[in-house]
Amino acid sequence: MTRTTPTLWQRLRYLTGATLPPSMSDWVLADLTGPGATRRYLLRFLVPVLPVLCLFLLVPGPLWMGLSMMALLYIPLIYFTVALTYVYRRHRLVSHGLDPALADAEEQARAEAERAAYEARHQRG
Template sequence: MGKHRPNAPQWVWYTFGGKLPAHLAEWVLHDVTCRTWVLRHLLRALTQLAPFCVVVLLLPGPLHIRLSSLALGLLVGLFYSISAMGESCEHRVIKHGYPPGIGRETRAMYREVRRATRNETRRRRPPE
């Protein structure tokens, strides 16, 4: 990954679907292909859901109804976000100039490298 990362306003813009400057394209590819890409996606989803959560909490009514509405809204929002996770990440890298399928292929390549490294480490370990 390059040394460039988005600042806070750029990251929020990116989280809500905006395009980052060209010098951050490598970071976008890293963001959707690194080992923690699922956690990063969930963090983006929670950031997108945060304004709705604030609105629900500010509505008048009993607190238990607002909290249960908030919990249900978060569950539904996260469910849909997780169900479209791969496509969403692919859309992000395509938007930043990469060819279609590069995110999925890069994640598969990283997975194979980690698996091979793990197997090699196991083979080199002396028997106990």
């Protein structure tokens, strides 16, 4: 029997960039494009960095200095993580042998619905 969801070890490897077997393609697709995909992506990139950044709090000096050093690194990380969400999603789909167009399937469906509503409103088509 082939597994359709990853084991704990496979999930940890997946979080670090490894690919999963083809039998888990549906799980990968749901993880990358399903509800909560953006939230999971942001948590995977932004939370593990926090303990490392907290080391700046050990630097001698006032608290604001350690916090500002953390912010100098964390704010750009947040910015680039959000900016590269789409690129990362497409890359992970391709690395698992899935169509990268699935990354924006929700936007395509929304655009088609808007176009159909527009055409219905203006008696076109």
